[in-house]
Amino acid sequence: MMGAGALLRPRSKSNIGDKGIAYECGELPVGSAWVKFNIRFYVIAIVFIVFDVEMAAIFPPATIFRDAVLGQTPGLSPALVFLELFLFVGLLVAGLIYCWVRGDLEWVKGITGAVPKK
Amino acid sequence: MSNGLKLVLFAAQLLTVASAILVALHPNVLYASVSLLFAFLGVAVMFVYAGADFIAGAQVIVYVGGVTILILFAIMLTQWLYKMNLKDVPAKLGIPVVIVGVGLIPALYKVMRELAAFVEKNPAPDLEKFANLPKTGVIGQALLSNYVLPFEAITILLLGALVGAVWLARPR
């Protein structure tokens, strides 16, 4: 589709005059195109990875959960399966609560009142 | 395996190797991490051919969706990290690397020989035949019965990683 566009569109240069500079609501760009480092993006990404791996680990047992509960798997009792799943999810809920209480999930520190404690 | 499937496998392997070389040798850190993304995708395709379809899906979700984003965040938010170039590394640091690399060649050769012997003895089953076997269920059952201790240990490890990471990121 990009190729079709290349055939159809009129040729024109992007560096004529001021056309190529970054768009900032009509003003000239101020400062360099960098954003000051915000650690909250990184913290969110790390918390995401932890929960992502947790989910990837829950998927296979979840697949077998129904058969285990209906008693169709030998060697696995429903209570045991439920307990293991509960333990797994429960420990991560504890981690989430820890982060929440210590204020690490706040996007903007200080506005909503929860400041991360030392 | 049909020729079409073999072609796709070959393309995936080529993509992985080329991306891996780029990751190590590309002067621009951002392009190196983009190559890493493609390396992950290539590995996921190879997992499918090995019959580990669940692992392939988990690979894409965790690595492409998570680790790549993490690395890209780090690079995009840090000005000096982006400006870092492979060319800035002084050449004399390369000498120990070359020595260790050359020294590892006999070990690598031995490993390849053993791997080839193993593959000779256990040929891969027909892809179309085992594509429909229940594999994720088997993993799940194993995780809940034989390997339940590692299963719960995973969650403790994750908990430790979570607490450690947010502790490190706190303002001092």
Add this chain to the structure above:
Amino acid sequence: MNSANFANSLQTWIGIGPLWIWAIVSALAVLFLLALPFGGFATYVERKIAADMQDRVGPNRVGPYGILQFIADAFKMLGKEDFIPLGCDKFLFNLAPVLVVMGACAAFAALPLSKYLIGADVNIGILFILSVTTLIAPGILLGSWSSANKWSLLGGLRAAAQIVSYEIPVALSILPVILISGSLQIGRMVELQGWSWTAEGLKQFHFWNAFHNPFTFISMILLFIGGLAETNRIPFDLPEAESELVSGFNTEFSGMRFGLYALAEFADVFVMCAIVTALYLGGWQIPFLNLDELWVTLPTFLIALIQLTVFLAKTFTLVFVVMWLRWTLPRLRVDQLMGLCWKGLVPIALFNVLGTAAWMWIFKGQSIAQLLYKLVSG
């Protein structure tokens, strides 16, 4: 579970040609008959719905009732100048829309359009869809970076953080369905949501998953909200906020590149609504009707057509709701958005997973419908 995919179905119905030709034909068919027309038509439908809700007319010049508007838009976009901003990273600028479109359109291959019309009923069905839609996040991030515009970069960072955060409630809301269905295959999940008027059949089918137990009903709503956030739709469209960041991460993209982004967004909306439909609203199952139990055996072709219509009707209803919400709700601020995800949706989703597991354990996997039937009959 046999592989009921497009290529096999086409080969059996038409009968000639090797399988790989039909595989290519079905892949192209999915792309050109489903993803692209839907993406284009959705832009027209959205403008008409917006106009109706804002008490005006909307596009009505091109074709009857303005239906051909999106084709005119496509031609306009193709003819626009290929603008590349100064100082941008050309390779990534070109790569980003490709990644995003790939992520959005590849998921179409695994959607269960009918019992006999699934592109590829892979063993890891729903996991495949989840993993393919995660390709969108790096695509948006790289695109916003390569624009050499700090507003784009900020929009892209926020978009990536948002998409990545809301993947957790989405995946956790898919888990109850996996717990209930005992399989990752989407075809199987939809089959189990059937209905039967015989006692034997009712033991097998447990009606729509949304009404299986109270926890799954909440899960469905969570999945829908998470899907809204994944596709950057209002009330979560801060990354492309029209009044704040100019146009967010796609400020510097014009012409066909922007067209690709818009197409990917609508394709993703369709995929998310299709997932909610397939997992919770019974996919191609007609309520209170079982096509295999009719007094006359319908030909497979007709059954597939009926099921396709049902599926599309349900999905389009959800897409309509998505568009409706766009013109109804205000936009969430970024810290409200993140707070909603991590402090609201994730705890509720985890609670749903545990609740569903508990229900399955206590009631041996039976749904409310099955329990009521037992109560009434026994």
